[in-house]
Amino acid sequence: MKRILSIFLCLTLILGFCPGQTAYAAAEWPSEISISADGGILMDINSGAVLFEKNSHEPYYPASITKILTALIVIENCGLDETVTFSNTAVNSLEPNSSILGARAGDTLSVRDCLYALLLQSANEVANALAEHCAGSIDAFAEKMNEKAAELGCTDSHFANPSGLNDPNHYVSAYDMALIAKAAFNNPTFVEVDSTTYYDVPAGKLKQYPDGWRYYAHHRMLRRNDSLYYDGAIGGKTGYTLLAGNTLVTCAERDGMKLIAVVLNGHQTHYSDTKALFDYGFKNFKSVPVADQDSTYSKVADDLTISGIFSGSATRLTVNKNSAVTLPADGNFSDVTSTLDYDLTDDAPDGAIARIDYRYGDKLVGQAYLEATLTQGYVPGAVKQSTDTAETETVAETVPSKAPDKKTEPSSKKTGSNKTSWTSSPAFGIVKKVLIAAAVIGAIGGAVFGIMIYQENKAQNERFLRHQRREKRLKEWGYSSTEFDMIMEEHLRSKSGIKQPGFRERLRDRFRRR
Incomplete structure (x- = not known):
């Protein structure tokens, strides 16, 4: 009889027949946000929750935010003190006016030096050299990129090169890019490199700069003396080509909540879109540990x-x-x-x-x-x-x-x-x-x-x-x-x-x- 009453009580609770019980509606999911870019997403890096998305599964040209995936694969497969030698192919197979470090065929840098040049300077010949060092060739490295993307759960993307230069077979969705960035910003080595605002190329390393050279991060939201600086910004990567438009990936943390914002095919609004996404996320959401609740x-x-x-x-x-x-x-x-x-x-x-x-x-x-x-x-x-x-x-x-x-x-x-x-x-x-x-x-x-x-x-x-x-x-x-x-x-x-x-x-x- 006790078992029968127990079952009856469970069912009445589920069906809402308990007298005197008041049902309170759950708070609505915030929605007061819009961005100008064609595609975008805001994701909590700790929970994986998507707080906002716009055309998040549509493929776009990523431009240089591709280098986040390139850096992650290199970090996972190479030692930071290994020596990278720049080949003729690496330095001479680039689009005109693309971003470079200034390396020449025969120059050598450590993997560590290359990673800073890749993520801060967005150097395309460095992306090629790292790909050749890691996988033997650029095509072989592209295979690694697609394998890693699939491992991370990406389904709307395909990669053809390590730099992000235009290619019909090189595209990514905002959701997939958030998954890639989530993995990257969970890697301490990546964060250490990507959160740096400037880096000095050691003297004697490059033929073009025998006395060394300092370069600065392109991402303006990371630089404290910049008008676009965002309090809590950890790191990120910029990108631009005529076909891709402005692309931007940024990670920021406040009050224990770490968010990733991705903007694709922006129209000179990539920074304002990213700020709007972060402001919306930090104002309207909270991170709750499961173990405490x-x-x-x-x-x-x-x-x-x-x-x-x-x-x-x-x-x-x-x-x-x-x-x-x-x-x-x-x-x-x-x-x-x-x-x-x-x-x-x-x-x-x-x-x-x-x-x-x-x-x-x-x-x-x-x-x-x-x-x-x-x-x-x-x-x-x-x-x-x-x-x-x-x-x-x-x-x-x-x-x-x-x-x-x-x-x-x-x-x-x-x-x-x-x-x-x-x-x-x-x-x-x-x-x-x-x-x-x-x-x-x-x-x-x-x-x-x-x-x-x-x-x-x-x-x-x-x-x-x-x-x-x-x-x-x-x-x-x-x-x-x-x-x-x-x-x-x-x-x-x-x-x-x-x-x-x-x-x-x-x-x-x-x-x-x-």
């Missing part, structure tokens, strides 16, 4: 134990404590919903078993990963491969656990060939009658809710069982997939005497906020 995800280990998914001496699940969501300044974390996605991409951290997606209305405002790690002292393979029920129960008993919490006990049963969903159980029939007696619309809502849960559980269960990563990681921990599920099921039977949802459903039911 969401007790469900900040206590993953306890919740898993309550749900019957035991780490014990074998595995432990954690959530990245640095994860954050971006909300309107007047918004509340209680208005955020979250779901688990088991279809992970290649850029997911090692050990990740699911991704948590946080949403504010229809806006994706942050993500985090559930990661599984072996506990210290555990020896993979120590668990015997056995289908014997008694042995399985003995193994499960060695893992510390708690009894299921009645308040958080999952209400749906595992789906399968020989099991039924809770919507067809006698308990649900009683609840349905109670709901009908209370209100016809309540019963209809409860039934619809039950069907939605059943269908979602079934679809996600099929995807998860197909997921090869689960098989691989369970094998590393010393379990087969069958044995792991059996351990969980048999242990729950021995503890509660009732059948419980399967491994995947328990994860979803435990962590999905409704």
Whole structure:
């Protein structure tokens, strides 16, 4: 009877039938912003939330903001003290009047010196020389650029050269450029170079400048003595060609919120557009750490134990404590919903078993990963491969656990060939009658809710069982997939005497906020 009342209470809460309960509308997503450029975007670098976008998936010529990707690839693949030799091709295959450092064939500079020339001076012959040094040729480096872009999640872009000079096969969208900049500004070496406002070419390095040469960053929002200086600006990159127009990428930070602004095909308004984007972002939004707000995800280990998914001496699940969501300044974390996605991409951290997606209305405002790690002292393979029920129960008993919490006990049963969903159980029939007696619309809502849960559980269960990563990681921990599920099921039977949802459903039911 207590279980029936519990189910009834959950449904009435969901359907909004609790008397005396006042529903407050979530704060609206701010929208008082416009830019003159053809394309643009404002993204929170910590949460990945898109705060504003205009034609964000349309491809444009990027011009020299391309060099952000070039620098990132070089930093990840080359040592800063390696020597770069300028070839004849590097210095003589440039468009007339393009930005250069002044290097000549045969000159040598360190990778470090080249990176400063690349990002501050926007030197195109330096981009070519770095590409040849890193990949052997400019074409080979372009392949690396496209591979890296795909790795970062870019889908609307293609790169043909390391400098950004005009090419029909060289284009980028504002969203993709934000993803590239996000990765770059998460790299300490890139930030160190790109945040510098001037750099001295050492004496004796270049034939054209035997006494050395000082050059300054082109990005005016970084220079304190410039009228366009923006307080909080960290770094960025300018770009311009006749076909690309003015392009600009900028990163700025205030009050713990770090934003990236991208402007494409601007018309001499790239700086004013960028300022407008930053002012809008810092005024209307806030960054909220997940660990400080969401007790469900900040206590993953306890919740898993309550749900019957035991780490014990074998595995432990954690959530990245640095994860954050971006909300309107007047918004509340209680208005955020979250779901688990088991279809992970290649850029997911090692050990990740699911991704948590946080949403504010229809806006994706942050993500985090559930990661599984072996506990210290555990020896993979120590668990015997056995289908014997008694042995399985003995193994499960060695893992510390708690009894299921009645308040958080999952209400749906595992789906399968020989099991039924809770919507067809006698308990649900009683609840349905109670709901009908209370209100016809309540019963209809409860039934619809039950069907939605059943269908979602079934679809996600099929995807998860197909997921090869689960098989691989369970094998590393010393379990087969069958044995792991059996351990969980048999242990729950021995503890509660009732059948419980399967491994995947328990994860979803435990962590999905409704």
